[in-house]
Amino acid sequence: MESFSPLSAAIGxxxxxxxxAILWLGNGRIAGISGIFxxxxxxxxxxxxxxxxxxxLIAGAWVTAHLFPQLGVGGVKAATLVPPPAGWNIPMPVWLIAAxxxxxxxTRIGNGCTSGHGVCGLARLSLRSLVAVAVFFGVAILTVTVTGIV
Structure with a gap:
């Protein structure tokens, strides 16, 4: 988190x-990417x-990355895939498929993803979303602890 900026985080x-909110008010749908996709x-x-x-969604991220490269970590060219942990001997394609x-x-068994539960569900004060987000973050912390990948 070397390039953390409260201003860009707040704007984003x-x-x-x-x-x-626009999707909810205009279409009556929750902006859960897994459900949309x-x-x-x-x-x-x-x-x-x-x-x-x-x-x-994709175009907005691409345009922003090119118009404001200073917002990202290392700019547009710095984006790389995270390799499998050293010593695990897992080929990259297997690592990506498993992930x-x-x-x-x-997302299927959780009935949604971080955008649906974390952004929309928590805003609606959904208990199911609160539990889902707690599990998401708990598993993420455990994953980083076990793999050592940050």
Whole structure:
């Protein structure tokens, strides 16, 4: 956390909250990315707004990273994948597949992801979301402790 900036964190958090509020007020939907992505296929009448939301999410991050590279850690070119822990002898493709499957499985059994529970669920004072976020953070702390990856 060498480049922590309270101002950029506050602005980013406010924009995420504003986007979630706009989606909720305008479409009656919660801005949970796993739910939005997970219900994109098969194509239904709700697929268009989901696709637009996801494209805008990615495009917004890309544009911001290029317009304001000082906000990121090391700039646009510094983004790299986190390798498996030293000594575990896990090939990178296996590491990425395992991580993706665990995230997908976790969001399915948790009935949502960090954006749905952490941003929208906590704002709605949902007890289920409070428990989910506590578990997310607990597992994250445990993972960092076990793997040593920061």
């Amino acid at each position: 958090g406010s924009l995420i909250g504003l986007a979630a 997970g219900n994109l296929l098969p194509a239904t009448h709700s697929a268009l707004w989901r696709a637009i939301f996801l494209v805008a 993706g499957l665990l995230v997908g499985f976790g």
